[in-house]
Amino acid sequence: MPVTQRQITLVQTSFAKVEPIAEQAADIFYTKLFEYDPKLKPLFKSDIKAQGRKLMATLKVATAGLNDLNTLVPVLHQLAERHVNYGVKAADFTPVGNALLYALHQGLGDKFTDEVRQAWVEVFRLVATTMKDHSFS
Numbered sequence: 001m002p003v004t005q006r007q008i009t010l011v012q013t014s015f016a017k018v019e020p021i022a023e024q025a026a027d028i029f030y031t032k033l034f035e036y037d038p039k040l041k042p043l044f045k046s047d048i049k050a051q052g053r054k055l056m057a058t059l060k061v062a063t064a065g066l067n068d069l070n071t072l073v074p075v076l077h078q079l080a081e082r083h084v085n086y087g088v089k090a091a092d093f094t095p096v097g098n099a100l101l102y103a104l105h106q107g108l109g110d111k112f113t114d115e116v117r118q119a120w121v122e123v124f125r126l127v128a129t130t131m132k133d134h135s136f137s
């Protein structure tokens with residue numbers, strides 16, 4: 001299913017609501033990710049707080065860029081190439097996507113409606129597929 005304009009808007013507005021608590025959201029994300037898949041932990045070599053800030057910053061660029069896919073796609077391709085070098089595998093996108101949904105739910109509470117959740121599922125799928133098709137077998 002292609003991402004609709006309404007889903008783009010939902011992702012952008014819900015992301016804006018977690019931005020003020022980006023650091024906690026990133027903490028929740030990594031805690032959950034390593035619970036889902038402890039073997040991913042050694043892949044993360046730099047300071048996890050700095051890493052969390054980078055993740056949120058890129059999600060912001062990605063969500064903002066959804067309206068301009070011609071610009072976003074090359075950015076995601078380069079990001080994908082770097083992720084191959086980090087030792088990331090295609091299968092790792094699943095726990096990452098699930099940890100992201102979990103962190104968003106914690107951060108947004110009641111505002112994480114089914115419709116908002118579905119919008120994030122589609123957007124994450126788009127980002128992950130764009131990255132995987134470019135660099136992962």
Ligand code: HEM
Binds near residue numbers: 051058
């Ligand atoms: C939606 C998809 C993803 C986004 C937007 C994203 C974003 C980022 C960003 C912005 C960085 C900072 C360095 C850079 O820009 O190259 C990074 C690093 C990294 N990401 Fe991702 N990432 C994604 C998916 C994944 C997945 C599926 C994994 C698998 C575990 C992963 C693991 C890592 C690792 C290991 C690093 C390097 C950490 C370090 O040097 O300590 N990422 N990611």
